[in-house]
Amino acid sequence: MSSSKFFARGGLALALLMTCSSCLSSSGVADADKLSISKVVLYQNGVGYFERKGQVSGSEFSIRVRPDQINDVLKSLTILERGGSRASSVSFPVERSSDRLARELPSQVRNARGMLQMLQVMRGTRVQIATKDRDYDGRVVGVEKDGKTARLTLLTSAREMVTLKTSDLRRLQILDAALAQGLSRSLDIARDQGRWKPVTVTLRFADDGPHNLLVSYIQEVPVWRSAYRAWVSNAEPVRLSGWAIVDNVSGEDWRDIQLSMAGGSPLSFRYELHRPHHVRRPSLNHRLPRAAQAPPQSRAGYKARRRRVADKAATSRRVSGRLKGRRGRKGFSAKRENTEDRIGGRWSKSQRHAAIARSAQTLVKGRQVGALYSYDSMSPVTVPDGKAALIPIVNRKMQGEDVFYFPQTSKAYRAVRLTADKAAKGSAGTLESGPITLYVNGTFAGEGFLPRLAAGQTAFVPYSLDNSLSVRMRRSQKDADVRLVKVHDGKVSVSYKRRRIHQIEVLSRRNKASIAYVKMRRSRGTQLAQVPKGCVSVGRDFFVRVEVGPNEKGSVTVIEQSPVNTVTSYASGLTLTAMRLHLRGIDADDATRGPVEAFLQAHSQLNRLRQSLHPLRRKRMLLERGGARLRANLKALPKGSVAARLRARLLKQLSQNNAMLARITKDMIEIDVKVRESNDKLRELLKQVELR
Structure with missing residues (x-):
């Protein structure tokens, strides 16, 4: 018969009575409920700071903590006693892993399953048993099964052997404290009690008090979130209101507390402090001697790790136009006024703004x-x-x-540009990131996401797509501010600024003036040579402001520049430019002016020789093509007297072509020789120039 049937038949209630020396008595121990939560600070890294204040009496004080938060509490627990006393010690139960606890239990208790196996484990244990007829006090001898009936043999305190049916048992009390504790521990391990049972942390004081305590600690909590609403109107500042969403899952109410929400993420981490940490030690059993040796002969010696909404103003004008013709009708004005009175009347712009300002009065003050x-x-x-x-x-x-916002040249968004000014004393200056709902001219326009915004920073919040504006960008490059730095041993050092020119054009198809911001990324190692009006810079990104009239085109030029220092050759155009600019400057002295002018004249002569080669090369190319065509025609003519005259004419043309090609080739060879001579001359002249 199974153990469940034993419980069903006899109604056995197994009471395990243990006396644990580590359990606290109720006398002289103050409860944590007497210290209410007075302050909570929530952070955005998943932890919260808690303060408890109150007055307690007694030499001991207990705090109950959830097992998943005990490590954070142990890591940060602080106790301050304002009355002059002090905490003498803090104690808490040791948590050991289920595997380690199970290994410490006797195998009989660890492996027991059901009533019969438990009674067999209890052989020799002192118990008290109640049956239908009487009670027994004695030691368990064993359990025997006779078919479907199980019988318990008991040695009573009167030294009598008694046999009882297990189905007749009404109550069984274990008098052996060690076995009862082992059985209870085995059940705790089976249900994994440590995961949900609160951990009691006990503080002991040097005297009985009363104690005026301030207890603080951190524990894991949900992060607080922020959400915003923004009202945008033409030619008026943006009205921004924001709310913080706070979750209380601490296990107790927060009543009349001082609540703070900190922006940013201070460093925090998890660290196991509750569970003992055992270090695996190396085993040196292999060094034990395997066999005894005979004593040697005695000798003396020495030890060796975010769609655009319709324009409400235009909509209002259309509606007003429709109503203007109706106002002459009889009864229209009175009916309209009655309707407005019934629904509260129209809201003017000033009334709407005043209501928005009153609707979300802040309950917090900000501080750094x-x-x-x-x-x-x-x-x-x-x-x-x-x-x-x-x-x-x-x-x-x-x-x-x-505004219009172009994060890329292919997409246009409607967006709100927000700049966080330095807030007034006591008000929120830094805005944490969060979703934001936009209302433009009193109408819902879309939703976006506001990044973290500190005082003085600017952010663009796109809320809808709008293709009524398009952007086109043209790029070019130019060198400027060329300067001759040094000339030594035929090597020329030149510095200049390489400029990247971006021409931004925005085309509008709207009937209203518009403002657009185009996002660009500054190239590494460059700076803006001229900063356009209204340009917003965020790191390497910058947003260029372009103002566009109705159905017009607006343009802005952005110039990036980067300094370049290089060593050029004698034939480089950069060398020629740098030397010409040097002669025009005031730094050119008489000692360097002569060699530089001679170098420039030789360089000009070299350029004329090179330019004279260009038409000769073209003529030679044309003559080579003509000669190839003539030879192909001669090859295609039939043999015989019929084509003799034509062949003679083609041969004459080919001969003239070859003669002209030979003359041009000769001229080109002569010029090439002069170019080589000029190059050698330039090298020698450059070596005569010394500038440091």
């Missing part, structure tokens, strides 16, 4: 804390356990405008 930015609540905050709260953190005007 090292590299972090903190939003601190100005009044107590309550967040029930298991709930989330929306807390207003931002409500202010910002510099901004509705």
Whole structure:
């Protein structure tokens, strides 16, 4: 019969009574509930800072912590006693792994399954047993099975052997504390109790108090998030309001606490402090002697690791035009006024802005804390356990405008440009990243994502696609500010600025003036030679402002430049330019002017020789093609007297062509010889120039 049937028939209740020396008595121990949470600081790296304040009495104080948070608490727990006393010790139960605990249990307890096996494990154990008729006190001798019936043999305290049916048992109490504790530990391991049972951390004080305590620690919590709304109107600052979403999953209510939300991510990590860490030691058993040796003869010696909304203003004008003709009708004005009275009337722009400003009054003040930015609540905050709260953190005007945004030349977005000014004292200055909902001229326009924005920074938030503007870019390159640095031993050192010129053209198909920003990336090692008006720079990226009229084209020129220092050859055009500019400058002295002028004259003569080769090369190419054509025609003529006259004429033309080709080739050879001589002369003249 299975053990479940034994429990069903007899209604056996197995009570395991243990006395653990590590358990705390209720007397003299203060509970953590007496210290309510007074302050919570939430960070964006997954941890929260908690403070508890209160007055307790007694020499001991207990805090219950979830097992998944015990390591963070042990890593950061701080106890401050304002009354002058001090904590003498902090204790907590040791957590050991299930495998290690299981290995420490006797194999009989570890492997026991069901009632019969447990009773067999309990052989020799002192127990108290209650049956239908009477109670017994004695030691378990063993269990026997006779078919489907199991019988328990018991040696009573009167030294009598009693046999009982297990189905008659009503209660069994284990009097052996070691076995009861081992059985309870085995059950804890089976249900993995350590994963959910709270861990009790006990603080002991030097006296009985009372103690005025401030206890602080960090633990893992959900990160707080921010969400924003922005109202954009023509020729007015942008009204921005923001909320922080806070989740309380700590296991207890936050009532009337001081709540702070810190921006940024301070460093934090996980580290195992609760579970003992065992170091595997090397085994040296192989060094043990294997056999005894006979004693030697005695001798003396010595030890050796984001679509555009319709223009509301235009829509309003169309509606006004339709209504203008109706106002003359009888009863229209009165009906309209009654309707407006019934729904509260029209909202003017000033009323709408005033309502927006009042709708989300901030409950926090901002301050800089090292590299972090903190939003601190100005009044107590309550967040029930298991709930989330929306807390207003931002409500202010910002510099901004509705613009067109080109992150690439092929895509055009409508976007809002936002600039975070330095906030007033006590208000939020840094804006954390989060989703943002845009309202343009009082109408929903789209959604975007606001990056983290510190004071003085500018961000573009795209909220819809709009192809009514297009952009075209033309690029070119030019060298400028060429300067002769040094000439020595025939080597010329030149410095100049290499300029990359970007011509940005924006074409508008709108009936209104527009402002566009085109995103560009600065090349490595370059700087902007001239910064266009309204240009916004973010690292290597910069956003060029282009103003476009209705159905017009606007253009802006951006010039990047980078300094270049190089060594050029005598025949380089850069060398010639640098030397000419040097002669025009005030740094040219008489000692270098003569050799430089002689070099420039020889260089000019070399250029004339090279230029004279160009027409000769073209003539030679044409003559070679004509000779090839004549030879092909001669080859195609038939043999005989019929084509004799034509063959004679073609042969004459080929002879003239070859004569002209020979003369041109001769002239080219003569010029090539002169070019080589000029090159040698230039090298010699350059060696005579010395400039340092």
